[in-house]
Structures are given as structure tokens and as C-alpha cells.
Amino acid sequence: MIFKLTEEQEMLRKTVREFAETEIAPKAAEMDEKEEYDWSLWDKMAELGLSGIPFPEEYGGVGMDHMSYAIAVEELGRVCGSSSVLLSAHTSLCLWPIYNFGTEEQKQKYLVPLAQGEKVGAMGLTEPAAGSDAGAMKLTAKLDGDEYVLDGTKIFITNGERADVYVVIASTDPSKKHKGTSAFIVEKGTPGFTFGKKEHKMGIRASNTYELVFENCRIPKENLLGEEGMGFKIVMKTLDGGRIGIAAQALGIAQGAFDQALAYSKTREQFGKPICANQAIQWMLADMHCRIEAARLLIYKAAYLKDTDQPFSQEAAMAKLVASETAMWVTTKAVQIHGGYGYTREYPVERMMRDAKITEIYEGTSEIQRIVIAANLLK
């Protein structure tokens, strides 16, 4: 085993870290406070090439691997959970299924501008009554001549309202439950496609989370992704990769909180010495560091397996489970080390602790990850 990143991956990490610290970090608290993302940051990310990391150049990407993508998401997460999930949802949930299941025409039309960052991507999966249980989906798509007609709603959609292109999962044959679902590419601005309520959240407050409303929304037949009935399969494959992204986001949040806590423990003095001189603090720091490194290795292993075309869904679920629970645990400790100040918005660890929670929920709750892992063990 060689635990070493390539020269390119190292340079990417340095670049994204510098970019995140210089451009994003100074804005993170204000964006969180206002529940509003500064989209000029997206333009800068696109200029850097972050919008299409793991896709070939012929499709507007930069031709790097998923390891590089995970590192970029991690580095954004280190300073801003909202920026991190923006990139993760865009890349893993929208571009990847189009790249993997799309026709050449669909790739040219949608993937190229998305990978170049001219457009932002999102995915519509969750519904009010269909969260982990995708088979309970109510949104329908009925073929009518050369068009599919979409009716129903999606909720909790990351990048909603701002995104230009949505991969939407709909039921084309409700009698077949999840096996009767299909995936569609829907453009913002299509008549009958509007945005409902904006969610006000505990964390990642700068990330756009919207309801998508489809009322007699007619989309061309050629916007079907893959074939009818492939919806569930596309979702499962997409979420496997998405979990690496969310795991990387969680890792970044944990690392960011740890870095803050370590620095604070060296400067904060109580009883005439820095608090890091106390074993109680040292043990917390040691445990935080160990858990972060363990999560990192799981994520990098899952990314490595994906990059080398080996099965990785078990490892992605393990990485997502461990990284998200690590993020929650580490950020809680980081707030503890900061004491009363950590509970205020004067220090970023308060935001990081709120941001961490969602990583245990979206793209498969911790409970779903355990089901996936156990199912793999018992099959």
C-alpha cells in the first residue's frame, strides 16, 4: 500500500486550500447568517476548474480523478460546509449520472456547460412521503406523444432554484414501485416547473434548499436519462458516488473544526497557562485527530476503488457513515474546547457543528448506510 497522493493531487489540495481560505472563509459566517450564497464564488470556482473535476476534457471537465474531486470537496468543507455541498451535489448528483447514463447528445448539450461551470446542477429525488423509501414516489411522468408530462413535487433539493439543470426521478409506472421509476433531465425555465418553499435549516444555511413543483410540465422525450424503469438503478449508482462527496464534505468540516480547536487551545489561557497544557484537552485533541485520519483513509480508499473501476459501494457507505459521525463528534468537541466562546457565532466552530449534522442525514441517513453495509455482509 502506498499512502501518497500524486503531485497533481497535492497541488490541487494546496490550491483549493489557498482559494478556500482567501476567497470563501472570509464570507462563510455572513453567508450562513443571511442564509444566502454569494454566487460570485461559484464563478471563481468554475474559473479554477472545480466545476468539472472528474470528467474528461471533451465533456468540459479537467480529466482528474475522483480522489482529486474528494480532496477539493474536503478543502471547501474545511472552511464552508455550504460551498462544499454545492460542489458535491453539482458534481456527484447531476453531472455524474448524465456522464454515466446520458447519450452523446445529452452529454454535449448538458454535461459540457455544467462541467465548465457555466451552469449549476442539482438532483430531485426526495419527496414529502418518499425519503429513504424511494419506491413511495408520487411524482409521475407520463409519455404523451413526443413528450413526458411531469406532475408532483420534490423537496429538500440542494442547489434548488439556482441550478440550471436538474436530474429528476419520477415514477413512470407506479404499479412497479421503485422498479417503475425513471430519470429525466429538466431545465430550469421549462413551463410548468417552478420553485416552492425555501427551507430554513439548522446548518449549511447558505446552501439553497428548495421545493421543486411540477404541474403539467412537458419535457422532450429525449430528456429521458437511460431507459424507462432505470430510475432506481441510476439513483443507487449515483448515490454510491455521492456518498464519497458527502463523506469528503464531512471530513472537511471535521478537519476545519479540529484546526480551529487546536489553534484555540494553544492561545486560550486559563489558570496561567494555555488550555492545551491540560491533559483533558490533549486527550480530546488526540481522539479528534485519530478519528479524522481514520475517516480520511476510508474515503480515500473508496475514491481509489472508484478510480480503479473496482466495486466501491460498501466502502463508500462505510466512509460516509464514519466521516459524518466523526464530523458530528469532532465539531461537538471543538465547541467544547472553545467553551462559552464556542457556543457563540464569534467563532466558526458553532457554524461547523450545525453544518456537521446534515451529513448524517442526506444522501442516505446513517441508518441507511448501516443497512447497506450489513446487507453487503450478509448477502
Next chain:
Amino acid sequence: MKIAVLIKQTFDTEAKIVVKEGKVDPSGVNVIINPYDEFAIEEALRIKEKVGGEVVVFSAGSDKVTESLRKALAMGADRAVRVELDGVAVDEGVVAEALAKALGEGNFDLVLTGWLAIDDRSAQVGVRVAEILNLSQINMVTQLELADGKLTGSREIEGGMEVVEVPLPALITAQRGLNEPRYPSMKGIMQAKKKELKVVNASDLNISAQPKVEVKDVFLPKAKEAGKIYKDDMAAAVSALVKALREEAKVI
């Protein structure tokens, strides 16, 4: 337009400097391109984007410098040359001679570099290279214009700005304010590895590379001590202060 940029690898400005056995300990310290040299790279790229041509980056040092040259390539430079010199950075004369020799045959119209490196702050290499190669030079430039084969550089002087015009070929040293260096793009990072990075030795350049100066000692500045306040009655305090200035601080 053929443009050369001279860069130096330095410690990160936020690095904690540790001195061990009379040397700065490089282990675990993040290294960067000297920030003033990054201004030079950025300016070279902007000129190239405007008028076309080639940007070649040069650096003198061991293999460790490769990382910084790759970053310059990722930012957009076309190729790089590393002059294999280890441990002579202390003698700017040798470094300047080696870089000047390496530049020698390149027929560069313009050479750009930072006005000083943030580590030793000697501000020697740029001006020495210009002297050796007999190039016109403008130092500490905060604004640079190229027109009709001439360069116009502006720099801050006591109480105002000075505008200096030089013919090409010329050497310019960059000061903070010249530009805002770009980040290497992901595409740039992917391309950097495919670009040429040539290594030349002192013997290839026909120079001795023997430093003429020697470092006798390296030490950190003394930690700042807490100030002392004299607050007895006025006459006694003044007398104690004067005594301390004379005997302890030895400044009067």
C-alpha cells in the same frame, strides 16, 4: 516576446521557524514561491496573454524546488529550468551568476523577478543578474506598461511616484501592488506535468558554484521582554529610567 521569470522557493510566511544546530530546520515546513516572485510570474503571464510569446521560469536550488517550478507551470508558464545548486543560496553572487549564465543563450526580451525574497531579504539577485547581462533595469515596480518596444515602470519613492522608461531587453523587479497573482487552474495542474522541466548543473554552465561567503551562525531574535513602567514619584522615576537607559539598554 520571450520572457524569463526568476523565482525562489521560500518558507511559508506563516511557518514557524525552528533553528537546529545553527541551521533553519526545514522539516515539516510548508514551502511556497516567494510572494514577490509570484507577482513576477503573474506579470509575465499577463504580458504573454496580451502580446504572445513564451514564458520560461528559472530557479536555482535542489530537487525540492521542482514543486515550485511545477506550480509556476500550472499557473501558465510554458517551460521551466532548474539550476542544480544546493546550499549556496547564502551567496547571492553565485546564484545570480548561475541564473545569468542559464539565461544567457535564451535571447530573452524581458526578465522578471521579485525585488526581494522574504527569507533572507537581501534584494540582490535581480539587480546582479541585470548587471551581469548588461540589461536595463527598473526595480520595485508597482505598475508596468509595454508599448513600442519600451517598458514604462512606476515605483514608489519618498513622497511620490517615479516613472522610469527603459528599452528592451530589460530586467524588472516586482513590488507588492503590481498585480494579484492567479491560482493555478485544475487544467493548468494537469498540464504542468507534461511541460518541459530542464535541469542544468553548475558544470554545464561552466561556473564554480563555490560560495564566497560562509554562514557563521543562525539564531532567532530574542523574545520580546515585557516593558517596564517606572511609577514612583516623578523625580525618582525619571532618575531610575535614565539609569536604566544608560546601564541596561545602553542607549544613552
